[in-house]
Amino acid sequence: MSQRNIAVPDQAADLDPGKMEACTVLEVINRVSGKWAIGILLEATRGPVRFTELERSVEGISRRMLTLTLRNLERDGLLKRTVYPTVPPKVEYEATPMAKELYGSLTGLVGWAERYREAITEARKTYDGHTAC
Amino acid sequence: MSQRNIAVPDQAADLDPGKMEACTVLEVINRVSGKWAIGILLEATRGPVRFTELERSVEGISRRMLTLTLRNLERDGLLKRTVYPTVPPKVEYEATPMAKELYGSLTGLVGWAERYREAITEARKTYDGHTAC
DNA sequence: CGGTATCCTTGACGATACTG
DNA sequence: CAGTATCGTCAAGGATACCG
Numbered sequence: 001m002s003q004r005n006i007a008v009p010d011q012a013a014d015l016d017p018g019k020m021e022a023c024t025v026l027e028v029i030n031r032v033s034g035k036w037a038i039g040i041l042l043e044a045t046r047g048p049v050r051f052t053e054l055e056r057s058v059e060g061i062s063r064r065m066l067t068l069t070l071r072n073l074e075r076d077g078l079l080k081r082t083v084y085p086t087v088p089p090k091v092e093y094e095a096t097p098m099a100k101e102l103y104g105s106l107t108g109l110v111g112w113a114e115r116y117r118e119a120i121t122e123a124r125k126t127y128d129g130h131t132a133c
Numbered sequence: 134m135s136q137r138n139i140a141v142p143d144q145a146a147d148l149d150p151g152k153m154e155a156c157t158v159l160e161v162i163n164r165v166s167g168k169w170a171i172g173i174l175l176e177a178t179r180g181p182v183r184f185t186e187l188e189r190s191v192e193g194i195s196r197r198m199l200t201l202t203l204r205n206l207e208r209d210g211l212l213k214r215t216v217y218p219t220v221p222p223k224v225e226y227e228a229t230p231m232a233k234e235l236y237g238s239l240t241g242l243v244g245w246a247e248r249y250r251e252a253i254t255e256a257r258k259t260y261d262g263h264t265a266c
Numbered sequence: 267c268g269g270t271a272t273c274c275t276t277g278a279c280g281a282t283a284c285t286g
Numbered sequence: 287c288a289g290t291a292t293c294g295t296c297a298a299g300g301a302t303a304c305c306g
Contacts, residue, residue: 063290064280065278
């Protein structure tokens, strides 16, 4: 394997709040339908959830991505974050009314995905079969 | 700006068909709600569309991403691709019945994004205001 | 017209370690 | 418990050029 030496910038952007100023319809959709947002929003719409509960229920998410996604959703006014100053600390997240209006479309999407997951897997096999060989 | 010399692999993966074997619900959702897929699916559900029409109507998409996204949607059985062997060539894409069942959720998502785009922009300003200073 | 090929940058994300 | 900080990887996707 050959390789090249290239220059890389020192700092990455990540999902750092402070970005995404434009806020087009496309950006809103991507924020809301992003890799982890759907799972979080679904949970937070059913009722208040704690950080650790989300970490368990949103399959495969890392602590870091959970934090980042939660912050972004909070920033966009989709989640309300409530801190209880107890020991140990307790933080609850709940969907705002605006976010709750998304519930129907989101469950529609998930339901569809569940119904057709098998069919899609098959379609891929067929496609790959008659193009590869 | 400082920089480091690092080794990079020669070939990228891109959205190259042949990847994504697992096909979980999460993957299906991300495929279908991805950056460009929604716009394409919406157009292709209303009726057959040509490559160049999509290039114009899906705001901001590059020729490359249009091709890649179309191929992936076709592979997953969401689009039917029809080639008319004329001069000049003509290719039409149309949503399959399975994809058409997504229309409701997709327009729901887009409608919501349009309704709340302003509110979200405001929420961001507020959030950034009371956290930054 | 409807694509491919190649090259490059940047941002999404995981791993790991540490903290009030 | 609920995070933050730092580092590294890799895939998404833009730019550009070329093709049947």
